[in-house]
Amino acid sequence: GAVVSQHPSWVICKSGTSVKIECRSLDFQATTMFWYRQFPKQSLMLMATSNEGSKATYEQGVEKDKFLINHASLTLSTLTVTSAHPEDSSFYICSARDLLAASGYNEQFFGPGTRLTVL
Amino acid sequence: RKEVEQDPGPFNVPEGATVAFNCTYSNSASQSFFWYRQDCRKEPKLLMSVYSSGNEDGRFTAQLNRASQYISLLIRDSKLSDSATYLCVVNPGRRALTFGSGTRLQVQP
Numbered sequence: 680g681a682v683v684s685q686h687p688s689w690v691i692c693k694s695g696t697s698v699k700i701e702c703r704s705l706d707f708q709a710t711t712m713f714w715y716r717q718f719p720k721q722s723l724m725l726m727a728t729s730n731e732g733s734k735a736t737y738e739q740g741v742e743k744d745k746f747l748i749n750h751a752s753l754t755l756s757t758l759t760v761t762s763a764h765p766e767d768s769s770f771y772i773c774s775a776r777d778l779l780a781a782s783g784y785n786e787q788f789f790g791p792g793t794r795l796t797v798l
Numbered sequence: 799r800k801e802v803e804q805d806p807g808p809f810n811v812p813e814g815a816t817v818a819f820n821c822t823y824s825n826s827a828s829q830s831f832f833w834y835r836q837d838c839r840k841e842p843k844l845l846m847s848v849y850s851s852g853n854e855d856g857r858f859t860a861q862l863n864r865a866s867q868y869i870s871l872l873i874r875d876s877k878l879s880d881s882a883t884y885l886c887v888v889n890p891g892r893r894a895l896t897f898g899s900g901t902r903l904q905v906q907p
Contacts, residue, residue, distance in 0.1 A: 713894050722802075722885070722899035723842065772841050774895075787895065789841040 681707045683775050685790035692763055693798055700758045700793045702773030708753040709775035713787070714746075717770040729756040763797045770794050799824055802898035804886050810904045815876045819901045821869040821886030830889035831862055833871045835882045836900065842885055845871075876905045 682705040692698050702712055710731045715723040727748055728736040735748035747759040756775075760767055772792040804821045811817050823831075831848040846853065848860040848869055859872040869886055886898035 715897075720806075720899075723897040725894045725896070728894055770839075789843070792839075792841045794839070 681705075681775075681777050681788045683773065683788045683790040685771075685773055685793050687793060688791060689794040689796075691796045691798065694764050695762055698760045698763055698795060700760070700771055700773075700795075702756045702758070702775065702790050704754045704775045704777075704788070707775075707777045709756075709777065710753060712750060712756040712773055712775045714748065714756075714758050715772045715774070717772060717792075723772060726758075731756075760795065763795070765797045768795055768797045800898075801825060801890065801896045802886055802888050804898040804901050806899060806901060808902040808904050810906060811876055812906055813876055813878060815905075816872065816874045817876060817903060818873075819871045819884055819886070819903075821871075821898055823867050823869070823886075823888045823896075825888070825890045825896075826864075826867060828867075828888045828890045831869050832887040832889075832895070833858075833860055833869075834885040834887050834897075836885055837882050842887075842897070845884070873903075876903075878905050878907060881905045 684703045686701045712729040714726045716726050717723045725738050726741045729748045729750040731750045737743045750756040770792050773790045774787045776787050802823050833845040834842040835845045836842040846855050848862045850862050852861045857874045861870045881904050883900040883902045885900045888896045890896050
């Protein structure tokens, strides 16, 4: 299957700092990438849909000014957690849809996730 | 009401046992259904899609009942390596997926 990478795989930062997480599709192009967040023992919750060349679409309750998403190319989307606080500590996972996949609609591939800990 | 509901478990079963997981979804317009597997501190990985006619992949059998909005996963002859959290996943018509909170399975020797 297609490969999606995320960087960094884990990060520890002080409260008030900003953290950037990169999501890359390594061997395919993705017009759409999705950002999820998962708290311990909870399900993945969609935060936003990242569209190449346009603004991201945020889910209800997700602050767009706090979670900045940039999707500048068909293979890269970034999520920046601005002024991070301890309650932002979570597992952030991106997924990407293969533009050219034969099965099309539901062919999504997940990155390995980024574990963020805010002290 | 959650969009996708699962029994969180944990299900503790001996090796070789048969175990079944159930899931219900609230959006009757949902178009696609999946079971994903997630190991601790890892990303979810697609286990299998679920079709109305039911489908089987080795020891795994998935069933969908659209009328009842119910999805199931049956694992036969459980292996130690099956220990993981199993996520019921629904595509409600958007391109993003909606995840259940998962059912944890622990297969014991």
